[in-house]
Amino acid sequence: MSDNNLIEARGLSVRYGRKMACDELTFTVPKGRVVGLLGHNGAGKTSLMKALVGLMPRSGELSVMGLDPVRQRVQLLQSLCYIPDVAILPRWARVDQLITLMSGLHPRFSADRARALLKRTSVGPRDKVKTLSKGMVVQLHLALIASIDARLMILDEPTLGLDILSRKSFYEMLIDEWCDGERTVIISTHQVEEIETLLSDVMILNEGKLVLDISLEDVDRRFVALSHDAVSADRIAAAHPLLRYRQQGETVALFDGAPSDDVAQLGRRMRPKLVDLFVALTRAPELNRSSA
Template identity: 80%
Template sequence: MEPLIKAEGLTLRYGKKVAIDELSFAIPKGRVVGLLGHNGAGKTTLMKALVGLKPAEGQLSVLGMNPSKQRVALLERLSYIPDVAILPRWARVEELITLMSGLHPRFSAERARTLLKRTSVGLRDKVKALSKGMVVQVHLALIASIDAQVMILDEPTLGLDVLSRKAFYEMLIDEWCDGERSVLISTHQVEEIETLLSDVMMLNEGKLVLSISLEEMDRRFVALSHDPAQAEAIAAAHPLLRYRVQGGSAALFDGPLPEAVQGLGQRVRPSLVDLFVALTRAPEMNRTQG
């Protein structure tokens, strides 16, 4: 089945600077993909290319369309929330629903009102009277009421407290993800969204260093918790990363544990954060995997 998003050799430059470098990946339907990377890694640039805001070299297909050449048609079937949720401060929530009804042919006012019932926001409330968390929830309710197939979220919960972030992601997963649509989420709150994800893509200095399902990640990567006294022997096996854990130390390996260290500790599941640190900590770690 044709993926919803497919890129081959995707490259985008700002003058002489390469922002994203030869990216190749595919996102099928029904996936929730986390896009991870340090500031400046190329996450926002990639998302702008996906929605047609930045033309790029290479091959890119989103819902079977070229984003830069068919942007109007694409945006009827794709939803995008940038890293700053901005709504007109003078407007009432009900007025925003009316506005969206006139602007977007696939927007459902009835669904927007239903989604807003999950929040503490009233239809008569003005945007200027809402907290930042409420504004983000209104924004999501409006975007999720578009009958789209792909949603792209660039740091959607930036600056929100933990309860607001939790409410946002609960609404997203409960009300929008249905096994047919796919979501691409860029975020720095890796620990909070790991349980929501089906796949992860990691960018480092514009390069794709990992593109993998979490199921495959669990099979491929392994960590060994060990006593500090074994540190020298563990280091000799050249792990991807050595780090501290509660009560001792741990080492992260790509692939089966080397025979030399198998009896030196206890095998544990590496977290997504540990893997992210291992693969994006330095330029020499850059390599395409997956």
């Protein structure tokens, strides 16, 4: 395993009975990255995350921080944080009791750091979980998890059901207080547009297949979006773009790779948005063909 990679997978597959949730995935995740894991419901995101933390049996090769997630799970969890999409804190507990509990459960948990992080929120040390709003509970959970001296954090739909202000506060705390250029975060989310500016990399799953694994820098190099007028529509369509869509009143065509010079001259190049790229790569093939 490379010293720079926290995760290395080769031919990784996860099954639920006859269903192939993750199908022959091969990828690496370096240290110091913020990775968006995108996909529709049922695409395999949660199955992949569970395999990474040793909660799902899998086939193929998988190394997380140099460890086997199943055979060496206790050792792995000393340097890995995981918040699943159904994470629950005991409603009867006070915040200060949870901090005391975490201090006894995890050798690398810092109670002082948890208290400092909670000062960024409206959560008080004597508050009971049952009195907190959903957004406050999520912030409390992040503060507890981010107080573990770990190298990898895995978040499965961490802000699901929260209002936009709560989501913004959550991600601000995550980026400001946990990401330091060495640690890596993997975030599964449907809120593509909200987190695009936070990400360094994106992985897109579609029906168990990894259809894209790329840095945001390379997205701009590889994919080309051309805004064009109605007169050029037929010639643009003949070049078979991945997707055609409307943006700010303009028609835009998205290409994988630079189109030919004569096609490029028909429009104005724009920066492709991650949400449009996601739609282009996860739609049914017949829909892609009909839009071309």
